[in-house]
Amino acid sequence: MSPGPTSSRPTGTKAAAPSAATRARSQDDAIIEVTWCYYQEGMNQNEIAERLGISRATVVNYLSEARKRDYVRITLDTDIFRDHDLARRLVDRFGLQDAIVVPTSSAGADQSLDRVTRVVADWLPGLLEPGDRLGVAWGETVYRVAEAAPRVTVPDLTVVQLVGSRPAALGFAAETCSATLARRYGAHCVNLHVPLLLSNRALVEELKREPVIRMQLDAVADCNKTIFACGTCTADSHVVHTGLLDPADVDPCAERGAIGVICGRLIDHDGNGLNREIEDRMIAVTLDQMRGKDMGLLVGSGPDRARPMLAALRGGYATHIATCSETATEMLNLTENNA
Structure with missing residues (x-):
């Protein structure tokens, strides 16, 4: 065998x-x-x-x-939200180029904001063209858009950080927002390598004269498109948590008409700046530089955002807007009541 x-x-x-x-x-x-x-x-x-x-x-x-891992990305056609009756009414009422309105979530304000930022993340690449210079603000809303952005390549796109650096919770810092969005879009990123707030005006002016900083500030001024939010001026708002507004100054600023915040700068009912002393010690895009862009995309939602967003529209900072149905309705109602 x-x-x-x-x-x-x-x-x-x-x-x-x-x-x-x-x-x-x-x-x-x-x-x-x-x-x-x-x-x-x-x-x-x-x-x-x-x-x-x-x-x-x-x-x-x-x-x-x-x-x-981003192997799968589920999206809805943004035209569904652009064609929403409330979106068309916002465009007509405020003379906007375009608007998106998503249904308010029954799960609460945070889920509504999540819906808005996810839709904006899908909408934004279609609003960009080769050679654009996109100025990116900071804060939770802009951070959420950046995190949700698809990995697409926008040829010859430059992403610019609009405000200097400042400690912020959960990654909402300006450099995180701009760098994340630039990475998602395969874009060149220009960060603003200075503190947002300094101790005295002389130091601000000295820093601005540095050649590298001067070049970065020129890029800030040269942006033809922006994405930003308009925050609130309450005791628990982002501008307070980051030290740009002292809690003791919340009520006095409100008495002076403060109703919203754009890139760290307080604005009133009509979108005009309050011109506080602290602003001379800030290194960031100015309110004048935020106006007159080819695109100014204002993003936000929530019961406390209607008045600040209205102020931003009145001030001429936005050409496009993205929000939820509840906030859009409130904005329209406020204008009808001249609030």
């Missing part, structure tokens, strides 16, 4: 375990396969689990991971 087949592996040894890199590649392949089956072939989660021999919970986890 001839001997049976032999193995080259010595008796008693085990096959080498797959390396960490091999396991990672295997899981990546599985994530892509699950994603393809779900979004391209229209299979449900149970069918995918049966085909691939994995649990339904694993399918759910893989689909979640695919979204985190």
Whole structure:
């Protein structure tokens, strides 16, 4: 009787375990396969689990991971929101070039803002052209737009940080907003490498004379398009948390007419600046520089944003607006009541 087949592996040894890199590649392949089956072939989660021999919970986890990795991006045609009756009314009422209004979320103001910023992230690339110089403001709203932005290439686009650096919570800092958006669009980024607020005016003027800073400030002034929000002037607003408005000055500024904030600068009912002493110690885009752009995209939503956003429109800072239906309705009602 001839001997049976032999193995080259010595008796008693085990096959080498797959390396960490091999396991990672295997899981990546599985994530892509699950994603393809779900979004391209229209299979449900149970069918995918049966085909691939994995649990339904694993399918759910893989689909979640695919979204985190930006393998999948779910969007709605922005024309749906541009054609909304409230959007058309905003355009007609304020002489805007265009507007987007999304349905207000029943889950609350934060979810409504999330809807607005996600739609803006999809809308913005279509508003940009090769050679544009996009000025980017700061704060939570602009940060959310940047984080939600798709990875698309806008040829010869320059993204410019509009305000100097200032500590801000959760990544809302100006340099984070501009750098994130530039990275998503494959754009050249011009950061403003100075503090937003300094201790005295002489130091501001000295810094502005530095050649590198002068070049960056020229880029700020040269932007032909901007994206920004108009914040509030209350005790819990961004301008207070970042130290640009002292809590003790909230009420006195309100008495002087402060109703909104654009790039750290307070504005009144008509969009005019309050010209506080602190503004001479700031290095940032001026209110005059924010006016008269080819595009000024004003983004915001929430029950406290209607009046500030109206002030920004009256001041001539915006040509486009994106908001939720509740905020749009309130803005229109306020204008009818001359508020």
